[in-house]
Amino acid sequence: MHLIRPVQGRPLTTSTPSLLRPTTSQAGPALTSEKYPQLKRNPSFKSLTSEDVSHFRKILSPGSVLSTLATPDAPATEAEELHAYNSDWMGKYLGQSRCILRPKTTEQVSQILQYCHAQRLAVVPQGGNTGLVGGSVPVFDEVVLSLNNMNKIRSFDPISGVLVCDAGCVLESLDNYVAEQDHIMPLDLGAKGSCHIGGNISTNAGGIRYLRYGSLHGSVLGLEVVLPDGTVLENLSTLRKDSTGYDIKQLFIGAEGTLGIVTGVSIVAPPRPKVQTVAVLGVDSYESVQKTFIAAKQNLTEIISAFEFWDRSSMNMVLAHAGTNARDPLADEYPFYVLIETSGFKKEHDDEKFSEFLEMVMEKGFVTDGVLSENASQITMFWYLRETIAEATVKTGPTYKYDVSIPVPQLYNLVLDTRQRLTDMGLYKEGSADYAVKEVTGYGHVGDSNLHLNVVAKEYSPTVSSALEPFIYEWIANHKGSISAEHGLGLMKAPYLCYSKGPSMIQTMQRFKQLMDPHGIMNPYKYLPAAEKSA
Amino acid sequence: MSSLRILVGCKRVIDYAVKIRVNAGQTAVEVAGVKHSMNPFDEIAVEEAVRLRERHTKDPASGSPKVEEIIAVSCGPAKAQETLRTALAMGADRAIHVEVDEKQAANLQPLAVAQLFRAIIEKEKPHLVILGKQAIDDDAGQTGEMLAGLLNWPQGTFANKIDITGDNAMKVVREIDGGLETLSTKLPAVVTTDLRLNEPRYASLPNIMKAKKKPLVKMTPADLSVDITPRLETIKVTEPSKRQGGKKVESVDELLDKLKNEAGVL
Numbered sequence: 001m002h003l004i005r006p007v008q009g010r011p012l013t014t015s016t017p018s019l020l021r022p023t024t025s026q027a028g029p030a031l032t033s034e035k036y037p038q039l040k041r042n043p044s045f046k047s048l049t050s051e052d053v054s055h056f057r058k059i060l061s062p063g064s065v066l067s068t069l070a071t072p073d074a075p076a077t078e079a080e081e082l083h084a085y086n087s088d089w090m091g092k093y094l095g096q097s098r099c100i101l102r103p104k105t106t107e108q109v110s111q112i113l114q115y116c117h118a119q120r121l122a123v124v125p126q127g128g129n130t131g132l133v134g135g136s137v138p139v140f141d142e143v144v145l146s147l148n149n150m151n152k153i154r155s156f157d158p159i160s161g162v163l164v165c166d167a168g169c170v171l172e173s174l175d176n177y178v179a180e181q182d183h184i185m186p187l188d189l190g191a192k193g194s195c196h197i198g199g200n201i202s203t204n205a206g207g208i209r210y211l212r213y214g215s216l217h218g219s220v221l222g223l224e225v226v227l228p229d230g231t232v233l234e235n236l237s238t239l240r241k242d243s244t245g246y247d248i249k250q251l252f253i254g255a256e257g258t259l260g261i262v263t264g265v266s267i268v269a270p271p272r273p274k275v276q277t278v279a280v281l282g283v284d285s286y287e288s289v290q291k292t293f294i295a296a297k298q299n300l301t302e303i304i305s306a307f308e309f310w311d312r313s314s315m316n317m318v319l320a321h322a323g324t325n326a327r328d329p330l331a332d333e334y335p336f337y338v339l340i341e342t343s344g345f346k347k348e349h350d351d352e353k354f355s356e357f358l359e360m361v362m363e364k365g366f367v368t369d370g371v372l373s374e375n376a377s378q379i380t381m382f383w384y385l386r387e388t389i390a391e392a393t394v395k396t397g398p399t400y401k402y403d404v405s406i407p408v409p410q411l412y413n414l415v416l417d418t419r420q421r422l423t424d425m426g427l428y429k430e431g432s433a434d435y436a437v438k439e440v441t442g443y444g445h446v447g448d449s450n451l452h453l454n455v456v457a458k459e460y461s462p463t464v465s466s467a468l469e470p471f472i473y474e475w476i477a478n479h480k481g482s483i484s485a486e487h488g489l490g491l492m493k494a495p496y497l498c499y500s501k502g503p504s505m506i507q508t509m510q511r512f513k514q515l516m517d518p519h520g521i522m523n524p525y526k527y528l529p530a531a532e533k534s535a
Numbered sequence: 536m537s538s539l540r541i542l543v544g545c546k547r548v549i550d551y552a553v554k555i556r557v558n559a560g561q562t563a564v565e566v567a568g569v570k571h572s573m574n575p576f577d578e579i580a581v582e583e584a585v586r587l588r589e590r591h592t593k594d595p596a597s598g599s600p601k602v603e604e605i606i607a608v609s610c611g612p613a614k615a616q617e618t619l620r621t622a623l624a625m626g627a628d629r630a631i632h633v634e635v636d637e638k639q640a641a642n643l644q645p646l647a648v649a650q651l652f653r654a655i656i657e658k659e660k661p662h663l664v665i666l667g668k669q670a671i672d673d674d675a676g677q678t679g680e681m682l683a684g685l686l687n688w689p690q691g692t693f694a695n696k697i698d699i700t701g702d703n704a705m706k707v708v709r710e711i712d713g714g715l716e717t718l719s720t721k722l723p724a725v726v727t728t729d730l731r732l733n734e735p736r737y738a739s740l741p742n743i744m745k746a747k748k749k750p751l752v753k754m755t756p757a758d759l760s761v762d763i764t765p766r767l768e769t770i771k772v773t774e775p776s777k778r779q780g781g782k783k784v785e786s787v788d789e790l791l792d793k794l795k796n797e798a799g800v801l
């Protein structure tokens with residue numbers, strides 16, 4: 001039997017090990033600046049000197065500054081130690097920062113930014129570094145400001161459920177913490193063991209509880225943010241309702257570190273459901289996935305907490321990757337799998353509803369086979385299948401990841417059309433390992449119209465990327481979707497924003513950016529398309 | 536014998552994954568509002584019975600006898616029926632529920648359970664009884680052995696592998712300290728399961744639905760003329776002492792200082 005972390009329903013007490021970073025080829029990925037020669041270092045940014053590093057050492061404690069530049073009072077750090085901060089989770093991007101700063105207090109963050117602002121030193125804020133769009137690592141020699149050391153819980157009010165904490169708290173530890181007091185974090189995602197709440201907020205992360213608890217734009221009540229010039233914006237409100245003035249915190253939700261650094265978070269945690277049940281269903285067509293979804297929405301209304309799907313290709317990769325950690329829960333293979341989770345407070349009530357629903361979808365033929373969790377370990381096992389897909393694809397090969405919103409009826413067509421296009425171009429053949437692309441796989445949060453299209457290649461290559469982009473973005477624009485549902489824009493999607501937002505929106509965004517960060521030092525080269533030299 | 540009747544035990548226990556809390560009075564652990572499920576060793580017992588059946592159906596020439604019936608038995612409160620439904624969904628044919636109230640269930644001791652099983656076994660006349668080696672709530676690990684003693688049957692405890700050949704003979708590979716031991720015995724016999732005997736299946740939806748229609752009979756200890764009065768008294772239940780969290784130090788000097796002055800090991 002598998003020894004599985006203690007859970008009640010979903011993870012409760014112990015932590016998942018930090019996500020394994022999929023290691024790429026021995027040589028490691030190429031430098032981002034070499035891979036994307038069109039990116040040019042902004043010459044107005046200062047190059048880091050050992051005086052700068054000395055200055056940072058005055059602000060922070062000695063162990064909190066890592067730099068490959070020696071200073072009179074400290075030797076240089078081995079470049080290797082900086083590697084983890086320079087490279088992203090997918091092994092796709094590699095920056096060349098020579099200085100990592102790990103402040104412990106908001107005041108320190110403020111002093112650092114004040115200095116960087118005055119000196120024109122570019123800065124990349126970094127949370128758990130699990131971001132999937134290249135936003136969390138430097139492109140050139142930007143200073144990395146890691147929130148790793150800012151991980152204290154400031155307060156929790158069990159009456160309102162409002163949690164106030166540092167931005168560097170790991171999501172899973174927060175969930176464990178509030179679980180002790182019968183609450184649940186309103187979001188959960190596969191990277192929970194590593195990602196920070198500040199990173200989640202900065203990417204406007206969605207994840208698997210979105211269907212139930214909605215967007216961070218609703219659950220975040222307040223933020224403490226250090227602006228690029230060092231000003232501390234104090235807005236750690238714990239009020240559910242507050243209609244006084246512009247709701248400035250909303251701007252930082254999803255700003256990906258381009259407007260300032262989130263240092264403190266006030267977020268409301270709902271009561272933790274006491275009973276959870278998970279079913280994994282084998283489904284014969286995408287059509288039936290949709291029918292099952294509609295039936296679930298109508299019949300499991302107040303108890304449904306997740307509706308996820310994945311395709312055969314995802315399942316194959318997970319099973320191959322997981323080895324003895326997982327097995328196919330169903331006797332036969334299916335083209336599609338649906339995972340439904342219910343969460344509630346009275347077992348008998350939820351069981352009755354869920355089993356009536358399952359009987360109905362089986363009778364109607366939407367679902368061919370399935371399994372229903374009988375204990376907490378099985379809940380973990382079933383979720384494991386869904387949550388390991390991201391890791392399994394990256395272990396299978398370098399992965400082009402697209403996280404998109406598309407109306408549910410057209411959602412899976414993007415996978416089919418992409419497969420077709422790659423096949424026509426001679427880059428892919430289903431079931432064959434001899435082509436540039438190994439797998440084209442689709443999974444995601446159908447319940448939120450959110451598809452993850454993953455193209456697993458033999459290697460990152462211009463041929464594959466030009467086959468995929470802008471094709472995919474055009475496809476999405478034509479179907480009125482969004483090119484980023486929950487992962488953000490980062491470096492990867494900045495040039496393509498125009499596929500989802502019109503000129504007036506982009507210009508307004510650029511004006512905001514200019515206003516908040518006049519020197520453009522915060523997470524440069526990313527997020528927004530380069531502004532036409534404006535007045 | 537030409538075909539086999541198997542009886543399996545299924546106890547409803549606090550879910551393996553739940554963090555156990557001791558109640559305020561330190562008399563027992565908290566059970567109210569806590570997730571329960573089938574004792575993992577009992578799941579293995581049910582699985583093994585179903586596999587024995589499948590071994591014959593898949594290959595009648597294998598020498599493994601035909602399994603005529605699998606009966607799941609649970610002694611416990613009303614909700615033990617959920618556990619029995621799970622056993623039925625995994626492949627048991629019918630179920631017997633010996634109902635006791637919540638209070639009695641909290642203190643139902645191995646000897647009483649063994650006596651209840653004996654009474655049922657005398658009626659049902661199974662050839663093989665498979666129980667878990669222990670239930671993960673009380674961890675007593677005695678019921679199987681006591682039952683074999685009461686019945687005066689042979690026993691194969693901590694089973695890692697079970698093989699039954701046509702003529703009433705069974706081979707049980709047992710997990711023992713530092714290795715495995717193989718026993719041969721005649722049926723009827725009692726087997727208790729160890730962790731590596733098998734990996735239990737998930738109950739499939741069609742089988743969960745079928746299980747709702749399978750027979751489940753309810754009876755009481757009185758119906759079986761068994762006195763379940765506890766023989767042992769629990770004096771006190773306490774939690775293990777808490778582990779202190781680790782700390783990060785900034786420098787070697789600080790480490791040395793802490794080892795000397797806080798931990799007192801230098």
Ligand SMILES: Cc1cc2nc3c(=O)[nH]c(=O)nc-3n(C[C@H](O)[C@H](O)[C@H](O)COP(=O)(O)OP(=O)(O)OC[C@H]3O[C@@H](n4cnc5c(N)ncnc54)[C@H](O)[C@@H]3O)c2cc1C
Binds near residue numbers: 203
């Ligand atoms: C296995 C896996 C599964 C995932 N599943 C999901 C999912 O289901 N849903 C989903 O939405 N996402 C998912 N993601 C991606 C998701 O965006 C990130 O995991 C997470 O939200 C980022 O948090 P982080 O702390 O790692 O941020 P990082 O990766 O460190 O940073 C992300 C961005 O935010 C900025 N940033 C980070 N911290 C701060 C801060 N304190 N202040 C200002 N800016 C900051 C960075 O500069 C960067 O631009 C997944 C990732 C992985 C690896």
